Amino acid sequence: MAKSRTTKKVNKTPGSSEEKIKEAARKVFTKKGFAATRTRDIAEEAGINLALLNYYFRSKEKLFEIIMREKLFNFFGFIGPIINDESSSLDTKIDGIVAKYFELLMDNPDIPFFILGEARNNPEIISNAMPDKDLIKNSYFIKQVHEKKPDQDPYQFLLSMLGMIIFPFVMRPVFQRLTNSDNAKTLKMLLERRALIPIWCKALLKVK
Amino acid sequence: MAKSRTTKKVNKTPGSSEEKIKEAARKVFTKKGFAATRTRDIAEEAGINLALLNYYFRSKEKLFEIIMREKLFNFFGFIGPIINDESSSLDTKIDGIVAKYFELLMDNPDIPFFILGEARNNPEIISNAMPDKDLIKNSYFIKQVHEKKPDQDPYQFLLSMLGMIIFPFVMRPVFQRLTNSDNAKTLKMLLERRALIPIWCKALLKVK
DNA sequence: GTCTATATTGTGATAGAC
DNA sequence: GTCTATCACAATATAGAC
Numbered sequence: 001m002a003k004s005r006t007t008k009k010v011n012k013t014p015g016s017s018e019e020k021i022k023e024a025a026r027k028v029f030t031k032k033g034f035a036a037t038r039t040r041d042i043a044e045e046a047g048i049n050l051a052l053l054n055y056y057f058r059s060k061e062k063l064f065e066i067i068m069r070e071k072l073f074n075f076f077g078f079i080g081p082i083i084n085d086e087s088s089s090l091d092t093k094i095d096g097i098v099a100k101y102f103e104l105l106m107d108n109p110d111i112p113f114f115i116l117g118e119a120r121n122n123p124e125i126i127s128n129a130m131p132d133k134d135l136i137k138n139s140y141f142i143k144q145v146h147e148k149k150p151d152q153d154p155y156q157f158l159l160s161m162l163g164m165i166i167f168p169f170v171m172r173p174v175f176q177r178l179t180n181s182d183n184a185k186t187l188k189m190l191l192e193r194r195a196l197i198p199i200w201c202k203a204l205l206k207v208k
Numbered sequence: 209m210a211k212s213r214t215t216k217k218v219n220k221t222p223g224s225s226e227e228k229i230k231e232a233a234r235k236v237f238t239k240k241g242f243a244a245t246r247t248r249d250i251a252e253e254a255g256i257n258l259a260l261l262n263y264y265f266r267s268k269e270k271l272f273e274i275i276m277r278e279k280l281f282n283f284f285g286f287i288g289p290i291i292n293d294e295s296s297s298l299d300t301k302i303d304g305i306v307a308k309y310f311e312l313l314m315d316n317p318d319i320p321f322f323i324l325g326e327a328r329n330n331p332e333i334i335s336n337a338m339p340d341k342d343l344i345k346n347s348y349f350i351k352q353v354h355e356k357k358p359d360q361d362p363y364q365f366l367l368s369m370l371g372m373i374i375f376p377f378v379m380r381p382v383f384q385r386l387t388n389s390d391n392a393k394t395l396k397m398l399l400e401r402r403a404l405i406p407i408w409c410k411a412l413l414k415v416k
Numbered sequence: 417g418t419c420t421a422t423a424t425t426g427t428g429a430t431a432g433a434c
Numbered sequence: 435g436t437c438t439a440t441c442a443c444a445a446t447a448t449a450g451a452c
Contacts, residue, residue, distance in 0.1 A: 017417075035244035036329060039446065049419055054447055056417095076386075117325060119381045121244065126385040136386050153397055155387060156404055160372045162379070167371030170378070173327045177334040178344050179363060189361055196364055200412055207411045225435075247428060257437055262429055264435095 018056045020046040022066070029067050030110040033117050034060075068118060069129040074104070075111055077131045083141035090144040094161070094201045097141075101165050102194045109169045116170075148205055161201050168193065226264045228254040230274070237275050238318040241325050242268075276326060277337045282312065283319055285339045291349035298352040302369070302409045305349075309373050310402045317377045324378075356413055369409050376401065 013019065024046035028037050039060050043050040057063040082088075082096040104111070119126050127133055136142065136158075145154035168175065168190065176186055221227065232254035236245050247268050251258040265271040290296075290304040312319070327334050335341055344350065344366075353362035376383065376398065384394055 032329065033241070033243065033325075035241065038444085040444095050446090051420085051448080052418065058447090060446070113324070113328065116321065116378055116382060117241075119385075120321065121240065123381045123385060126382055130385075133385070134388075137388060152404075153400060155383075155397060156401060159376045159379070159383070159401075160405075160408065163371035163375030164368045165371075167375045168367045170324055171367070171370070173331045174324060174334055175363075175367070177327075177331060177338075177341070180342075180345060189363060192361060193364060193367075196360075197368075199415060200368065203411055203415045204408055207407060246426085248426095258428090259430080259438085260436065266429095268428065 017046075017048050017052055020048060021053055021056060021063070025063050025067050026070070029064060030071065030108070030114040033114065034064050034121075065125075065129070068115075068125060071111055071115060072126070072129045073131050074108075075115060076135060078104070080132070080135055083136070083139040086140050090141070090148060090205070091198075091202060093141050093144070095198050097161070098165060098194065098197050098201070102190075105166070105169045106190070109172065112166045113170050145205075157201075157204060160204060161197070164197050164200065225254075225256050225260055228256060229261055229264060229271070233271050233275050234278070237272060238279065238316070238322040241322065242272050242329075273333075273337070276323075276333060279319055279323060280334070280337045281339050282316070283323060284343060286312070288340070288343055291344070291347040294348050298349070298356060298413070299406075299410060301349050301352070303406050305369070306373060306402065306405050306409070310398075313374070313377045314398070317380065320374045321378050353413075365409075365412060368412060369405070372405050372408065 021042065024042045028041050028045055032041070037060075039053055040050055042063075043053055046053075053060075053063065057066070079097060079100060082093055082100065085093070088096075115126075142154050142158070145157050149157070172186065175181070176183075181189070229250065232250045236249050236253055240249070245268075247261055248258055250271075251261055254261075261268075261271065265274070287305055287308060290301055290308065293301070296304075323334075350362050350366070353365050357365070380394065383389065384391075389397070
């Protein structure tokens with residue numbers, strides 16, 4: 001109904017069905033991946049009728065693409081300002097990247113796996129949905145790493161840094177089984193790790 | 209038919225249908241994961257009829273479990289002898305682990321993602337299918353790391369080492385898009401990396 | 417916009433001939 | 435052991451009432 005002047009809305013508000021579906025889709029897609037997710041799971045999680053999902057988003061694929069675009073932007077876009085700051089030192093950038101990613105990953109531990117997994121089945125999605133394809137390649141950060149270690153591929157350092165940051169989150173379920181850790185213990189380890197990684201990264205740049 | 213004395217076989221030979229299905233299942237499951245794999249994909253890849261898959265393995269789940277067990281054993285079992293060798297130094301173990309994992313990952317780059325992905329949906333599978341649940345926890349390697357850095361959780365080092373080794377393989381599709389690398393360039397990077405990581409790992413143990 | 421009911425397709429599994 | 439044909443059900447998507 002919602003025809004009266006007072007209740008008319010743009011319907012992008014948090015409580016709207018459209019937003020509830022997107023919120024549910026974020027949760028279910030990132031946790032289970034595209035193939036293992038059923039539209040019924042999303043509808044149920046959102047507390048709405050299944051038909052509404054198709055009413056708003058036409059298909060499972062279309063809804064998925066929207067969420068993926070969002071996540072890619074979250075994951076790569078937000079470090080743009082840090083890695084392209086020409087006034088900050090390399091050490092400062094390392095501190096910033098580690099801090100920002102830990103902040104993001106603590107709240108959204110499933111994002112990396114989600115992106116990496118879907119990129120496997122469909123690599124073009126990265127090129128298509130990335131805010132700026134050459135963001136990292138052309139970054140000032142990569143230039144600074146190259147200047148620091150001119151005889152080494154700067155991506156070697158980048159991969160080690162990202163690996164140290166992201167891998168524990170990706171590996172968490174396996175890790176907890178392998179080490180008999182509970183959530184509290186793992187959390188403690190991750191907090192300890194947030195302080196450790198910048199020190200280690202700087203050590204890597206000084207080797208030899 | 210195969211009734212005559214000369215052609216009678218145990219049918220675990222490489223050319224048998226059963227083995228062809230398993231080989232196809234290894235390939236398709238590890239590449240696409242359980243949910244995204246259709247039994248028809250496996251049958252087609254194996255060049256056999258779909259009905260044969262159920263004849264030999266009863267169900268998709270049962271076939272999957274067999275493959276998962278195999279992969280877990282490949283991935284964790286084979287470092288057992290290295291990490292529990294009480295006569296070798298920590299540095300020697302690092303060299304061995306890096307070399308062994310690179311060897312394995314160069315041939316089977318999809319294994320880590322496969323294991324990590326399925327462990328997400330079903331964490332118990334790790335406990336259930338692992339050759340030895342406490343292999344790493346009780347290893348002599350962990351003891352040696354702890355002795356070297358008594359004031360630090362030894363898993364911090366292990367996670368960094370594994371992250372540096374495994375993460376590039378997991379991230380490869382995304383990495384190639386982000387850096388505009390082709391396969392040849394990535395391969396060169398990985399070979400360079402195999403030599404670099406042991407040096408870096410030893411550097412991490414000397415920090416502070 | 418939201419629901420119920422249903423069409424349609426995809427997919428795992430089986431029956432039964434050879 | 436291997437195939438063809440088919441079942442049974444699950445899952446996406448749509449039609450149409452309200």
